[in-house]
Amino acid sequence: RKEVEQDPGPFNVPEGATVAFNCTYSNSASQSFFWYRQDCRKEPKLLMSVYSSGNEDGRFTAQLNRASQYISLLIRDSKLSDSATYLCVVNGMDSSYKLIFGSGTRLLVRP
Amino acid sequence: NAGVTQTPKFQVLKTGQSMTLQCAQDMNHEYMSWYRQDPGMGLRLIHYSVGAGITDQGEVPNGYNVSRSTTEDFPLRLLSAAPSQTSVYFCASSNPGVNYGYTFGSGTRLTVV
Numbered sequence: 001r002k003e004v005e006q007d008p009g010p011f012n013v014p015e016g017a018t019v020a021f022n023c024t025y026s027n028s029a030s031q032s033f034f035w036y037r038q039d040c041r042k043e044p045k046l047l048m049s050v051y052s053s054g055n056e057d058g059r060f061t062a063q064l065n066r067a068s069q070y071i072s073l074l075i076r077d078s079k080l081s082d083s084a085t086y087l088c089v090v091n092g093m094d095s096s097y098k099l100i101f102g103s104g105t106r107l108l109v110r111p
Numbered sequence: 112n113a114g115v116t117q118t119p120k121f122q123v124l125k126t127g128q129s130m131t132l133q134c135a136q137d138m139n140h141e142y143m144s145w146y147r148q149d150p151g152m153g154l155r156l157i158h159y160s161v162g163a164g165i166t167d168q169g170e171v172p173n174g175y176n177v178s179r180s181t182t183e184d185f186p187l188r189l190l191s192a193a194p195s196q197t198s199v200y201f202c203a204s205s206n207p208g209v210n211y212g213y214t215f216g217s218g219t220r221l222t223v224v
Contacts, residue, residue, distance in 0.1 A: 034212045043201055043215035044154070051210075087153070089212070097142045097161060097205065098169065099213060103153035 001026055004102040006088050012108045017078045021105045023071045023088030032091035033064055035073045037084045038104065044087055047073075078109045113137050117202050117216035124192040124223045132187040132219050134202030142205040143185040144169070144213065145177065147198040154201065160185055161207075192223045 006023045013019050025033075033050035048055065050062040050071055061074040071088055085104040092098035118133045136143065144159040156169030160179040174196060176188040185204075189196060199220050203213035 032210065032212075036212070043217050045215070046212040049210045049212060092156075097144070097207065098156060098159060099144075100156075101146075101154040103151065 002102075003027060003092070003100045004088055004090050006102040006105045008103060008105060010106040010108050012110060013078055014110055015078055015080060017109075018074065018076050019078055019107065020075075021073045021086055021088075021107075023073075023102055025069050025071065025088075025090040025100075027090065027092070028066075028069060030069075030090045030092075032089075032099070033062075033071055034089040034099070035060075035062055035071075036087040036089055036101075038087055039084050044101075047086070075107075078107075080109050080111065083107055083109045115202055115204055115214055115216035117200075117219050119219060120217065121220050122222070124189070124221065126192060126194060126223060128192050130189050130192070132189070132200055132202075132221075134185045134187065134216060135183050136185075136202075136204040136214075137183065138204060138206075138214070139182060140204035140214075141182070141207050142213075143179065144203050144205075145175070145185070145187045146201045146203065147171065148201060148218075149198050157187065157200075189221075194223045197221060197223045 035047040036044040037047045038044040054063045059076045063072045087104045088102040115136045145157040146154040158177040160166045202216045205213045
């Protein structure tokens with residue numbers, strides 16, 4: 001089983017749609033959770049950290065369910081510029097600084 | 112503020128050649144890491160460092176060496192390039208703490224022929 005698993009997609013949605021991505025992780029002791037965004041042929045960029053109580057940043061909402069070892073990202077009112085690959089990231093089994101990346105979920109927002 | 116700077120951006124090597132990928136950060140981050148990204152496999156950790164003079168192996172360290180003589184620099188050395196090392200290499204840095212994510216450099220696209 002992979003340490004971090006994501007649905008690869010692609011998710012193809014119209015502008016203005018709400019879309020949700022899910023991610024599961026295997027290490028129950030993980031403490032650090034993030035969502036990154038990666039555009040084609042570019043470096044990953046931190047979208048948001050994920051906190052235990054859930055957190056929101058504009059149109060983006062992240063949730064963490066420790067009992068189910070599950071992280072989600074909700075994007076409301078999708079924009080064309082949201083088209084990218086979204087990476088779920090969790091710290092590794094033995095440290096907070098060894099981040100383990102999921103393979104990513106691709107989002108395509110169409111006009 | 113340059114962030115994380117990687118050089119070169121592109122490189123073609125012949126099998127058996129060696130080279131060093133450079134990485135420098137100007138944010139005074141303690142943690143630095145090297146990842147490689149291959150199609151369909153996501154990013155995999157090669158080596159990491161939690162401070163000057165301290166390095167350790169990640170998930171896929173074979174064929175690579177690192178050193179961390181200063182806080183700013185974290186070069187990655189390919190000892191004897193192989194076609195399997197064709198990949199995109201990303202260097203990243205971070206402050207310590209569970210809520211600090213990594214800042215990535217723009218990557219080095221390496222082809223080994």
